[in-house]
Amino acid sequence: MKRVEILNVPIHAVSQHEAVEALIGFLNQDKLMKVYTPNPEIVMLAQADEGLLNILKDGDLVVPDGIGLIMASKLKGLGLKERVTGVDLTHRLLSYCGNSKKSVFILGGKPDVPEKAAENIENKYNGIKIAGTQHGYFKQEENEEIINSINSSKADVLFVCLGAPRQEIWIDDNKDKLNCRIAIGLGGGVDIYAGTAKRAPMAYQKLGLEWFYRLMKEPKRYKRMLLLPKFLVEFLIKG
Ligand code: UDP
Numbered sequence: 001m002k003r004v005e006i007l008n009v010p011i012h013a014v015s016q017h018e019a020v021e022a023l024i025g026f027l028n029q030d031k032l033m034k035v036y037t038p039n040p041e042i043v044m045l046a047q048a049d050e051g052l053l054n055i056l057k058d059g060d061l062v063v064p065d066g067i068g069l070i071m072a073s074k075l076k077g078l079g080l081k082e083r084v085t086g087v088d089l090t091h092r093l094l095s096y097c098g099n100s101k102k103s104v105f106i107l108g109g110k111p112d113v114p115e116k117a118a119e120n121i122e123n124k125y126n127g128i129k130i131a132g133t134q135h136g137y138f139k140q141e142e143n144e145e146i147i148n149s150i151n152s153s154k155a156d157v158l159f160v161c162l163g164a165p166r167q168e169i170w171i172d173d174n175k176d177k178l179n180c181r182i183a184i185g186l187g188g189g190v191d192i193y194a195g196t197a198k199r200a201p202m203a204y205q206k207l208g209l210e211w212f213y214r215l216m217k218e219p220k221r222y223k224r225m226l227l228l229p230k231f232l233v234e235f236l237i238k239g
Contacts, residue, residue: 001061004078007235009043009056011064013073015081019063020092026060026182027102027156034059034171035184037086039066040231041224042164047234052165055172063089067208068228072235083208086186087199090159093182097157098127105150105180108136108161109190117193131155136162136190143174151179158183161190 001022003010014022026033036059038046046053056062063084064070073080097104104121106114114133122130131153134146150158158180160167167185175183191197199205200213215225 002079003062004073004080005239006069006072006078007043007047007231007238008053009038009046009062011038011062011069011080013079013081014061014063014084016084016088016092018081019061019084019089020096022061023089023093023182023184024096027097027100029181032175032178032180033061033182034175035061035063035089035182036168036171037063037065037084037089037185037187038069038164039064040068040072041066041227042168043069044227044231044234045165049165052168055165055168058172067211068231070208072232075232075236076239086184087189087192090184090186090189093157094121094125094128098125101127101129102156103129103131103154104157104159105132105134105153105155106130106159106161106190106193107134107146107150108159108163108167108186109194110137111135113194113196114161114190116195117190120193120195147174147177151177154179156181159186159189160184161186161188163187 002013004013036056046056064080065085067083070080070083106117118130118133160171160183162170171183188197200210204210204213215221
């Protein structure tokens with residue numbers, strides 16, 4: 001799979017369909033595959049954090065989950081195909097897992113949120129098994145116990161919803177201890193599945209204005225969003 005560098009972060013130039021095909025392939029590998037879904041905010045964080053940059057470089061599938069990355073790619077003709085969000089990817093992966101009896105563990109979100117997400121997923125995707133859940137507000141001392149419960153659940157796929165960059169760092173720190181096939185950093189995806197947050201209506205998504213919808217719903221995000229123009233300027237200067 002071709003990778004495109006945006007401010008030194010290599011991102012796979014895949015369509016949603018190709019990304020899902022890659023994930024299905026990962027289910028048949030005998031090792032953990034690390035999947036990251038960066039947006040411009042994370043790319044900017046990685047500029048000031050070499051550890052995070054190296055974690056992203058080491059991802060087995062790194063998809064552009066942010067319209068800003070697609071805009072940047074278009075500005076320089078780099079060839080990113082389309083926005084690939086974690087929720088779109090996992091939606092298709094969950095359908096596949098339901099049909100092929102693969103199971104999923106959900107880590108992250110506030111207490112009760114991953115359980116609610118599990119219930120909704122089990123109602124929506126035929127045949128899917130949620131092997132376990134764990135909220136994301138645990139102490140470092142509890143980490144080993146959490147790894148044990150993920151491994152003993154025998155889950156094939158792990159959704160890691162701890163927010164960025166905590167989830168990317170967590171996946172990297174624990175990659176040698178996890179027995180599942182895929183660990184995917186999914187941010188607020190758990191809230192979408194739980195129904196405690198909503199995606200923008202399709203019209204906004206199609207116009208590339210999902211960020212605008214989120215800004216209207218959660219005006220306190222404006223500071224985070226100011227990073228987007230900063231990201232584009234930095235990208236135009238440095239690439
Ligand atoms: N979260 C968590 N543990 C933490 C911090 C965040 O489980 O220590 C969860 C939070 O409850 C939310 C998800 O991570 O469900 C994503 O958080 P946020 O919306 O900040 O991240 P984004 O999706 O914007 O990257």
